[in-house]
Amino acid sequence: MRAAYASDPAASRGREFPLEAALARGPRSEFQRDRDRIVHSIAFRRLRHKTQVFVAPDGDHYRVRLTHSLEVAQIGRVIARALGLDEDLTEALCLAHDIGHPPFGHAGEDALNAALERHGGFDHNAQSLRTLMRIESPYCEHDGLNLSWEVLEGLAEHNGPVGMVNWALAELDAAYPLELTTWPSLEAQVAAIADDIAYDNHDIDDGLRAGFLELDELLTLDFVAEQWRAIERKFPAAPQDRRLRELVRSQIGWMVNDVIAETGMRAKGLASADDVRAAGQATCAFSAGLAAQERTLKRFMYDRLYHHPQQLQTAERARAVTAELYAAYAQDPALMDAGWASRLPVEEPHRSRHIADYIAGMTDRFAIAAHAAIYGQTPEGLRNV
Numbered sequence: 495m496r497a498a499y500a501s502d503p504a505a506s507r508g509r510e511f512p513l514e515a516a517l518a519r520g521p522r523s524e525f526q527r528d529r530d531r532i533v534h535s536i537a538f539r540r541l542r543h544k545t546q547v548f549v550a551p552d553g554d555h556y557r558v559r560l561t562h563s564l565e566v567a568q569i570g571r572v573i574a575r576a577l578g579l580d581e582d583l584t585e586a587l588c589l590a591h592d593i594g595h596p597p598f599g600h601a602g603e604d605a606l607n608a609a610l611e612r613h614g615g616f617d618h619n620a621q622s623l624r625t626l627m628r629i630e631s632p633y634c635e636h637d638g639l640n641l642s643w644e645v646l647e648g649l650a651e652h653n654g655p656v657g658m659v660n661w662a663l664a665e666l667d668a669a670y671p672l673e674l675t676t677w678p679s680l681e682a683q684v685a686a687i688a689d690d691i692a693y694d695n696h697d698i699d700d701g702l703r704a705g706f707l708e709l710d711e712l713l714t715l716d717f718v719a720e721q722w723r724a725i726e727r728k729f730p731a732a733p734q735d736r737r738l739r740e741l742v743r744s745q746i747g748w749m750v751n752d753v754i755a756e757t758g759m760r761a762k763g764l765a766s767a768d769d770v771r772a773a774g775q776a777t778c779a780f781s782a783g784l785a786a787q788e789r790t791l792k793r794f795m796y797d798r799l800y801h802h803p804q805q806l807q808t809a810e811r812a813r814a815v816t817a818e819l820y821a822a823y824a825q826d827p828a829l830m831d832a833g834w835a836s837r838l839p840v841e842e843p844h845r846s847r848h849i850a851d852y853i854a855g856m857t858d859r860f861a862i863a864a865h866a867a868i869y870g871q872t873p874e875g876l877r878n879v
Contacts, residue, residue: 497578543857594621648682
């Protein structure tokens with residue numbers, strides 16, 4: 495049953511470029527079509543070789559941007575279904591939310607932001623929109639994937655109203671206004687909190703596997719210790735590795751149930767998706783108690799995993815590799831792929847932004863190979879697991 499506050503694909507605000515009925519393939523809703531376009535895109539496929547936490551991991555069991563996005567989509571659909579939201583819109587947003595990430599995750603983003611300091615900077619959220627609306631262009635009729643307004647709005651604002659609008663998002667908003675000062679649809683808010691739930695818990699799993707986190711340290715967090723004690727009581731003879739995976743599942747279930755209950759309460763009285771946008775605050779949220787615990791968990795993860803000395807060392811090398819790629823292409827654009835080099839604008843800032851677009855689309859392994867081809871040796875120190 496669709497809730498009154500859910501987005502309705504039959505009432506979509508449309509697309510930047512009108513879609514001719516003759517080009518509509520198959521009996522799909524507008525949001526199903528969006529999800530399918532994302533899944534079939536080259537940009538989505540590249541996520542399988544882009545950093546999630548660990549740079550270019552050798553181990554097959556570590557998460558990358560693609561597996562993370564799939565896990566976010568699974569969590570998002572569960573919440574959306576429980577709340578009566580449009581599952582296809584939610585899934586499309588979950589799958590596409592990280593498409594703008596450059597190689598090496600936030601380390602690559604920092605390098606591109608520094609390289610574009612005089613040309614407006616670089617932001618992976620805005621780059622997701624830029625990729626989907628302008629760069630990824632498989633259609634003969636228009637640039638981009640021509641996704642629905644609701645998907646583009648959700649990607650632009652899934653973390654709430656946009657305060658500082660950078661150049662990339664400003665250009666796209668000028669071409670196709672996305673109402674950046676309001677809250678987005680509830681589906682977009684669900685996608686954002688599903689992202690938090692996924693990486694809060696799956697990064698624990700990867701951190702423990704890599705030996706960057708220790709269980710004893712994790713159990714200093716009272717709410718995690720409570721979950722662990724319940725697992726020990728329920729499965730006293732189970733192998734430790736299975737109990738650790740049970741801990742991750744337990745944490746996710748606890749957070750998902752909390753979000754469903756809290757959001758259901760906040761959504762009472764909302765009669766439409768536009769009511770959600772006009773609410774003036776987040777409708778999808780953790781309860782106050784869990785929100786405080788989740789912030790504590792995030793601080794722990796930054797202290798013990800994301801800012802682990804070995805992680806910081808690898809990130810610094812990744813930043814250097816990305817910066818060196820940018821410097822090489824800026825000096826000699828012919829080093830880029832021939833198609834990209836042929837389309838290089840002459841004037842700034844468009845020239846520098848074009849080079850950044852090229853690098854942002856790279857996977858970790860492509861960036862490593864490109865750097866090796868230019869500088870004569872494979873960069874060292876880019877794998878820490």
